[in-house]
Amino acid sequence: MKDHLKENIRFVMKTDLRAGERSASGLPELLGANSRGRIGLVIDKGLYDNNDYCQEIATLLNDSLGQVVLLINEMVEPSYDYLDEVKSKFTEHDLDCFVGIGGGSTLDLTKGCATLQTNKGRAIEYRGFGKVRNRPLPVVALPSTAGTGSEVTPYAVFIDTVEKWKFGINTEYNYPQIAIYDPGLLDSCPTHIYASAGMDAMTHTLESYAAQNATPLSRIFSIKAFRLLFKNLKKIAGGDRSTGTKLDLLLGAGCAGIALMNSGAGPSGALSYPLGVYFDVPHGLAGSVFLPSVIKYNVGKGYTEYSELYDLVFETGTTSPAEKSERFADEIEKLSRELGIPTDLKGFGVETEQDLKLIIDNSMQLEAAFQQNPVKFGKEEIEKVVYSLR
Numbered sequence: 001m002k003d004h005l006k007e008n009i010r011f012v013m014k015t016d017l018r019a020g021e022r023s024a025s026g027l028p029e030l031l032g033a034n035s036r037g038r039i040g041l042v043i044d045k046g047l048y049d050n051n052d053y054c055q056e057i058a059t060l061l062n063d064s065l066g067q068v069v070l071l072i073n074e075m076v077e078p079s080y081d082y083l084d085e086v087k088s089k090f091t092e093h094d095l096d097c098f099v100g101i102g103g104g105s106t107l108d109l110t111k112g113c114a115t116l117q118t119n120k121g122r123a124i125e126y127r128g129f130g131k132v133r134n135r136p137l138p139v140v141a142l143p144s145t146a147g148t149g150s151e152v153t154p155y156a157v158f159i160d161t162v163e164k165w166k167f168g169i170n171t172e173y174n175y176p177q178i179a180i181y182d183p184g185l186l187d188s189c190p191t192h193i194y195a196s197a198g199m200d201a202m203t204h205t206l207e208s209y210a211a212q213n214a215t216p217l218s219r220i221f222s223i224k225a226f227r228l229l230f231k232n233l234k235k236i237a238g239g240d241r242s243t244g245t246k247l248d249l250l251l252g253a254g255c256a257g258i259a260l261m262n263s264g265a266g267p268s269g270a271l272s273y274p275l276g277v278y279f280d281v282p283h284g285l286a287g288s289v290f291l292p293s294v295i296k297y298n299v300g301k302g303y304t305e306y307s308e309l310y311d312l313v314f315e316t317g318t319t320s321p322a323e324k325s326e327r328f329a330d331e332i333e334k335l336s337r338e339l340g341i342p343t344d345l346k347g348f349g350v351e352t353e354q355d356l357k358l359i360i361d362n363s364m365q366l367e368a369a370f371q372q373n374p375v376k377f378g379k380e381e382i383e384k385v386v387y388s389l390r
């Protein structure tokens with residue numbers, strides 16, 4: 001962790017956060033007061049088809065605002081080509097802002113559409129860091145899964161079908177202006193999405209906590225996120241779908257996103273990319289498969305700061321940081337199992353030596369994330385973790 005007494009640190013948080021039961025129903029007033037009410041509305045298809053409350057919000061917006069241009073996102077992981085295809089739906093309408101309702105991919109797609117209304121050309125031209133020249137239209141983000149934290153971060157990730165890799169349109173301009181955490185939007189969330197999205201957020205929080213670039217400020221969010229996520233994912237595993245549990249999970253995932261963008265990702269986040277791109281594994285699930293092994297590896301190499309997190313949720317019975325960290329690693333593995341996260345790579349079609357090599361070699365593209373790990377994590381260590389999951 002960076003020591004703010006020895007070096008300057010930066011902490012960024014640019015999104016206006018709102019949370020509470022039926023908080024999304026205040027959208028028409030919020031948007032009407034701040035614009036002419038001409039909005040681009042992007043909604044996840046599964047959510048739109050299965051969540052009555054989401055449809056109620058869409059109808060409310062349509063009935064009370066000047067113009068609503070609706071796009072139903074049908075892609076689980078949108079590509080740059082898809083972004084080009086859908087952005088033109090909005091261009092003729094002289095919109096004021098965008099509202100995105102859905103999981104991380106839908107929120108990323110919303111940010112992409114908002115960017116391409118004010119920045120001309122093909123989406124792929126904006127791939128990377130700092131390529132966006134003009135400020136995008138403002139975005140209001142309403143997550144329907146407790147996972148990516150896209151509602152508070154400036155990243156929008158798309159698949160580059162030519163290079164076969166996932167890259168972000170990453171710009172300081174791309175923070176959503178407002179994020180609304182409304183538990184009603186999780187009403188139709190299937191159990192396996194609670195699990196994969198929740199463990200994605202858990203990956204963000206634990207890797208941001210342990211990252212070399214973590215700061216005393218980012219850790220406040222990592223710690224709070226861990227507490228909220230661990231307790232409430234246990235409840236989810238036990239069948240609890242109460243409003244309080246859903247809202248706490250959303251807040252936990254949001255805090256994890258804030259922590260992540262102010263510190264850095266780690267090995268599990270990086271390894272999730274080749275598993276997603278080459279084996280079509282959804283992002284949340286892809287990172288969660290690696291998380292318990294990476295934590296165990298770190299603890300085995302003497303990293304004991306997980307003990308602070310262990311103390312937050314367990315009666316200790318021991319004073320040894322090493323012992324607490326070992327128990328912590330076991331508890332994360334147990335939580336992952338309780339949520340039904342696969343414990344090996346076979347279930348994803350990763351079977352041959354060649355498949356394993358594909359993951360290992362391609363994960364090296366994200367070397368910076370491995371360097372963030374609190375103990376050395378080079379190619380040899382990547383191989384160890386990947387082969388242990390074969």
Ligand SMILES: [Fe+2]
Nearest residue numbers: 148200269287
């Ligand atoms: Fe993630």
